[in-house]
Amino acid sequence: MTFRNGNSTVLLGMAGVFLALAAAFGLNLWGRPAPLSPMLPVESWVTNTATVRTNYADLIRMKADLSDFDCYVCHDKKKPPQLRFDTNHDLIIDEAHKDVVMGHGRHNRNNLCFNCHDEANLELVQTRDGRELKLSESTGLCGSCHGPTYRDWDAGAHGRTSGYWNRELGPIDRKPCVSCHNPHSPAFPSRKPAPGPHPLRPDAHPVPPEERNH
Numbered sequence: 001m002t003f004r005n006g007n008s009t010v011l012l013g014m015a016g017v018f019l020a021l022a023a024a025f026g027l028n029l030w031g032r033p034a035p036l037s038p039m040l041p042v043e044s045w046v047t048n049t050a051t052v053r054t055n056y057a058d059l060i061r062m063k064a065d066l067s068d069f070d071c072y073v074c075h076d077k078k079k080p081p082q083l084r085f086d087t088n089h090d091l092i093i094d095e096a097h098k099d100v101v102m103g104h105g106r107h108n109r110n111n112l113c114f115n116c117h118d119e120a121n122l123e124l125v126q127t128r129d130g131r132e133l134k135l136s137e138s139t140g141l142c143g144s145c146h147g148p149t150y151r152d153w154d155a156g157a158h159g160r161t162s163g164y165w166n167r168e169l170g171p172i173d174r175k176p177c178v179s180c181h182n183p184h185s186p187a188f189p190s191r192k193p194a195p196g197p198h199p200l201r202p203d204a205h206p207v208p209p210e211e212r213n214h
């Protein structure tokens with residue numbers, strides 16, 4: 001008898017504790033956690049895998065307008081264009097080539113058109129070691145002056161490599177220099193960094209609004 005009574009006292013006591021807790025939660029005595037801020041989808045520029053430039057080889061594949069590359073529509077095969085200089089010895093670029101903005105190297109050291117283009121055949125480029133390459137295959141041209149960077153690129157340490165590691169499944173895709181560098185002004189344009197991961201509870205580690213979701 002006493003054993004049973006003891007048992008029901010414990011049960012009653014526990015029921016009381018649970019009822020008290022239910023009342024406390026119901027009355028929200030400890031407050032509720034702040035609602036989570038909405039998780040905005042990542043902006044598309046962050047996940048876009050396109051390179052910063054569309055080069056000549058890409059334009060050929062896309063069957064785009066190639067008129068800028070049709071040198072002999074305007075030029076005469078027998079008369080190579082002449083380079084002209086102003087009184088400061090700066091190269092004068094013709095109005096017809098106003099898209100060509102030169103700035104190759106910090107001191108414009110590599111601005112002369114025929115350091116790269118072949119004056120005898122404008123559709124080709126010429127390397128320092130005397131090779132003639134198609135305008136759509138200019139990586140060897142860059143490599144002929146930028147040996148160490150070319151070596152790094154060839155090893156996959158500079159630029160971007162994608163495609164297949166297992167060559168039996170498919171080819172490797174190594175982006176050419178001109179996918180990222182404009183040959184005429186090759187300094188890589190600065191770009192804003194991608195945003196950090198979404199903080200689930202931003203108030204725990206506040207991020208200033210101007211740094212959120214760039």
Ligand code: HEC
Binds near residue numbers: 072074097
């Ligand atoms: C829309 C017409 C046009 C096209 C297309 C064109 N050029 Fe020219 N280019 C000119 C004119 C005009 C000049 C200035 C007069 C001259 O030297 O013949 C010029 C001048 C040049 C010069 C001398 C530097 C300068 O600006 O005066 C080079 C180098 C040159 N062109 C290379 C090329 C190459 C390489 C191509 C093809 C990838 C090409 N051009 C396509 C019209 C054109």
Ligand code: HEC
Binds near residue numbers: 091093097117
């Ligand atoms: C460092 C090497 C280099 C120099 C110097 C250079 N070019 Fe080019 N140029 C190239 C390459 C490579 C391409 C093809 C780029 C691509 O695949 O997008 C090209 C493309 C062009 C084109 C066709 C597309 C366009 O951008 O309009 C013209 C025209 C041209 N160059 C004219 C000139 C003229 C004029 C000069 C001198 C003022 C010059 N280039 C100096 C390497 C060079």
Ligand code: HEC
Binds near residue numbers: 107128183
């Ligand atoms: C004829 C030799 C020559 C060729 C060909 C050449 N470059 Fe250059 N490049 C130079 C020189 C010289 C500099 C300047 C180095 C300096 O200022 O210290 C330079 C500088 C650069 C820079 C640094 C730019 C900066 O402002 O920091 C880049 C990037 C570059 N080149 C990329 C290329 C690419 C891409 C190609 C092929 C389309 C190419 N180069 C072809 C000679 C060359």
Ligand code: HEC
Binds near residue numbers: 143146150177181
């Ligand atoms: C996928 C893009 C990409 C490709 C492809 C690429 N580069 Fe670059 N390159 C860059 C970036 C990004 C930088 C660093 C710019 C900075 O630090 O401001 C750079 C820097 C450089 C510099 C400046 C000096 C240095 O090493 O920091 C040179 C020269 C250069 N690249 C040449 C080349 C040549 C030559 C090729 C082809 C063989 C090439 N790049 C291919 C993106 C690329």
